[in-house]
Amino acid sequence: MTKRPALTLKKVAEIIGVSNATVSNAFNRPDQLSKKKREEILKSCIELGYHGPNQAARSLRKGTSDIVALILPDSLNYMVSDPVASQFMQGVTDILEQNNINILLFSGRSPSINKIVDFVDGFICYGAPRNSELVAQLEKTTKKVVTIDFNIANRASINIDNEQAAAEITNHITQSDDNIFAVLGLRLIPSEQVCRVYDNELLDSQSSISHRRLDGYTKALTEQGITLTNELIWNVPESNIKLAAIAAREALTTEPRPNVLLCMSDMIALSTLREAQALGLRVPEDVKIVGFDGIDESQRSSPTLTTVHQNSVLKGQRAAQLFLDGSIVEEILAYTVQQGNSC
Amino acid sequence: MTKRPALTLKKVAEIIGVSNATVSNAFNRPDQLSKKKREEILKSCIELGYHGPNQAARSLRKGTSDIVALILPDSLNYMVSDPVASQFMQGVTDILEQNNINILLFSGRSPSINKIVDFVDGFICYGAPRNSELVAQLEKTTKKVVTIDFNIANRASINIDNEQAAAEITNHITQSDDNIFAVLGLRLIPSEQVCRVYDNELLDSQSSISHRRLDGYTKALTEQGITLTNELIWNVPESNIKLAAIAAREALTTEPRPNVLLCMSDMIALSTLREAQALGLRVPEDVKIVGFDGIDESQRSSPTLTTVHQNSVLKGQRAAQLFLDGSIVEEILAYTVQQGNSC
DNA sequence: CTGTTAGCGCTTTCAT
DNA sequence: ATGAAAGCGCTAACAG
Numbered sequence: 001m002t003k004r005p006a007l008t009l010k011k012v013a014e015i016i017g018v019s020n021a022t023v024s025n026a027f028n029r030p031d032q033l034s035k036k037k038r039e040e041i042l043k044s045c046i047e048l049g050y051h052g053p054n055q056a057a058r059s060l061r062k063g064t065s066d067i068v069a070l071i072l073p074d075s076l077n078y079m080v081s082d083p084v085a086s087q088f089m090q091g092v093t094d095i096l097e098q099n100n101i102n103i104l105l106f107s108g109r110s111p112s113i114n115k116i117v118d119f120v121d122g123f124i125c126y127g128a129p130r131n132s133e134l135v136a137q138l139e140k141t142t143k144k145v146v147t148i149d150f151n152i153a154n155r156a157s158i159n160i161d162n163e164q165a166a167a168e169i170t171n172h173i174t175q176s177d178d179n180i181f182a183v184l185g186l187r188l189i190p191s192e193q194v195c196r197v198y199d200n201e202l203l204d205s206q207s208s209i210s211h212r213r214l215d216g217y218t219k220a221l222t223e224q225g226i227t228l229t230n231e232l233i234w235n236v237p238e239s240n241i242k243l244a245a246i247a248a249r250e251a252l253t254t255e256p257r258p259n260v261l262l263c264m265s266d267m268i269a270l271s272t273l274r275e276a277q278a279l280g281l282r283v284p285e286d287v288k289i290v291g292f293d294g295i296d297e298s299q300r301s302s303p304t305l306t307t308v309h310q311n312s313v314l315k316g317q318r319a320a321q322l323f324l325d326g327s328i329v330e331e332i333l334a335y336t337v338q339q340g341n342s343c
Numbered sequence: 344m345t346k347r348p349a350l351t352l353k354k355v356a357e358i359i360g361v362s363n364a365t366v367s368n369a370f371n372r373p374d375q376l377s378k379k380k381r382e383e384i385l386k387s388c389i390e391l392g393y394h395g396p397n398q399a400a401r402s403l404r405k406g407t408s409d410i411v412a413l414i415l416p417d418s419l420n421y422m423v424s425d426p427v428a429s430q431f432m433q434g435v436t437d438i439l440e441q442n443n444i445n446i447l448l449f450s451g452r453s454p455s456i457n458k459i460v461d462f463v464d465g466f467i468c469y470g471a472p473r474n475s476e477l478v479a480q481l482e483k484t485t486k487k488v489v490t491i492d493f494n495i496a497n498r499a500s501i502n503i504d505n506e507q508a509a510a511e512i513t514n515h516i517t518q519s520d521d522n523i524f525a526v527l528g529l530r531l532i533p534s535e536q537v538c539r540v541y542d543n544e545l546l547d548s549q550s551s552i553s554h555r556r557l558d559g560y561t562k563a564l565t566e567q568g569i570t571l572t573n574e575l576i577w578n579v580p581e582s583n584i585k586l587a588a589i590a591a592r593e594a595l596t597t598e599p600r601p602n603v604l605l606c607m608s609d610m611i612a613l614s615t616l617r618e619a620q621a622l623g624l625r626v627p628e629d630v631k632i633v634g635f636d637g638i639d640e641s642q643r644s645s646p647t648l649t650t651v652h653q654n655s656v657l658k659g660q661r662a663a664q665l666f667l668d669g670s671i672v673e674e675i676l677a678y679t680v681q682q683g684n685s686c
Numbered sequence: 687c688t689g690t691t692a693g694c695g696c697t698t699t700c701a702t
Numbered sequence: 703a704t705g706a707a708a709g710c711g712c713t714a715a716c717a718g
Contacts, residue, residue, distance in 0.1 A: 055459065400710070404712045
């Protein structure tokens with residue numbers, strides 16, 4: 001029978017014959033004791049099989065844990081299926097891993113941050129979470145918060161200028177009197193269905209990137225003397241190929257047929273491209289398509305996609321760095337219009 | 344000035360005028376007090392802005408946290424770039440999210456589990472971690488452990504029969520005297536380089552799925568009277584398109600040219616397919632290619648891939664369920680040979 | 687059904 | 703440079 005009860009700092013101190021504070025200092029504050037003594041203690045710990053202070057207790061005492069919660073917009077598997085989110089995560093994990101910070105994955109559908117808030121040093125919140133109560137909770141917490149693609153007052157954030165990007169890519173399309181514009185939008189209204197927006201109430205229009213993008217499209221078209229009506233704006237509840245295909249098909253079979261489709265994500269645009277081709281339409285001759293995000297796959301499709309490219313890996317890196325720095329800045333990242341052959 | 348100091352259970356109890364145990368029970372053990380009192384207390388807590396017991400303290404006291412560490416084979420961004428890992432994660436998150444368990448992402452490159460072990464209820468370890476010391480640590484821990492694609496004695500595990508699957512897909516290839524076999528293997532030797540295996544020492548041959556697969560290939564070929572020499576076995580250090588392309592090109596430009604390429608992952612196979620086509624070789628006429636894993640993309644390529652399909656989402660779901668159940672079983676999941684046009 | 691109390695394992699003043 | 707002691711906030715015996 002070996003030692004059943006787990007070793008604690010106190011026991012170890014007793015065995016070695018020093019006070020618990022000294023052992024603690026050996027691990028945490030090398031300057032508080034002689035080099036010799038420290039090394040002796042550390043060596044003894046290894047021999048005893050003591051692997052250092054219990055992190056849960058340490059966290060309770062110190063109030064820090066070296067864990068940060070990464071709040072995803074939706075359920076966890078979202079991150080896995082969305083290439084933009086994946087890229088972002090890659091950026092975040094790059095930086096945090098380098099800094100020995102661990103990541104707790106947290107779903108934007110969770111009812112509350114309470115179950116984890118005491119375990120983490122703060123939050124990196126990627127996109128407005130599906131459950132908007134989480135935002136209210138983040139506003140109140142005393143822990144660090146960095147938001148991405150939306151803002152919370154007095155918190156660090158990372159964004160791109162979605163409105164300007166949307167306007168720019170709209171202006172990128174050759175003007176013609178024949179143009180009929182339609183928008184395939186992302187989560188514009190609370191509905192979980194693919195449907196036209198019509199006069200439905202728009203979702204929390206303040207913060208959502210979708211509304212900034214819609215504003216951009218609208219603004220550019222207005223300047224061209226074109227009015228975008230809600231009948232030609234579709235709501236796709238999430239950036240998912242199948243749902244996008246439904247919206248695309250509806251749009252492409254509307255009479256008169258829209259011949260410029262402004263898509264709020266590359267996933268939607270790629271799905272639209274596929275639907276158009278399935279309907280025997282030529283892109284860009286019969287239908288022009290533009291996307292948003294600039295995912296890798298948009299450059300492998302045929303034709304390649306004209307889209308707004310944003311650097312999602314960098315976004316993640318900057319978010320993580322801002323978190324570490326603790327600086328409360330609202331950072332705006334650059335985007336580029338990526339010329340493809342789809343318009 | 345509002346209340347600076349955070350509310351604690353004790354303070355709340357004092358304010359309400361009951362003992363701290365009663366408040367604790369109101370949150371944790373409804374049966375220990377009258378329904379009426381419980382509701383009163385809970386209501387008061389809400390009014391006071393107390394959101395429930397501090398989870399870090401609770402965890403220290405109870406020794407559980409409702410957090411499980413998911414150990415990835417390599418650095419965190421690995422998961423993002425590998426479709427098989429992504430699928431697996433999706434399965435895990437499905438089940439754990441349903442059970443209100445949070446996930447701490449942990450890199451297989453980390454030096455030690457010590458920094459997090461006290462925060463989690465256990466480990467789900469996907470593939471043998473890059474840092475093999477982690478395995479030794481997992482062997483020792485008193486917390487729950489589920490391993491996937493490798494085993495630890497007396498721990499729950501999920502596997503497929505890699506050897507049999509590899510043998511089966513090898514036998515699936517039409518026999519011919521003209522066949523020259525080559526293997527594009529995954530992490531067969533410690534080298535971080537793409538290279539032929541030759542007489543290098545094979546990596547921890549016991550546990551690795553790569554060696555099980557190699558054994559399967561070898562066994563099937565031996566039964567056909569064919570000897571696989573190490574000169575025609577390549578090592579690809581990770582399942583990554585670029586590295587695979589290098590190996591593929593080496594293999595395809597070897598004289599005499601191998602005309603059957605056994606690839607240990609679909610990523611490698613797809614990359615090989617591309618290289619073959621770039622070299623003007625017809626698949627399967629000039630070169631036959633088989634993969635492993637059955638990722639979605641293998642069915643979208645042209646020609647489609649003949650491969651071993653394993654259900655990675657299910658793997659993740661079962662891993663999570665085994666973790667929750669706490670049953671120490673070694674579960675073997677089914678695979679299927681998926682007929683494509685690449686051989 | 688309710689209250690008192692002893693820790694969970696640690697860090698950190700404050701003395702020495 | 704080292705040690706004694708006070709909690710961090712909570713849960714679970716146990717007593718009432």
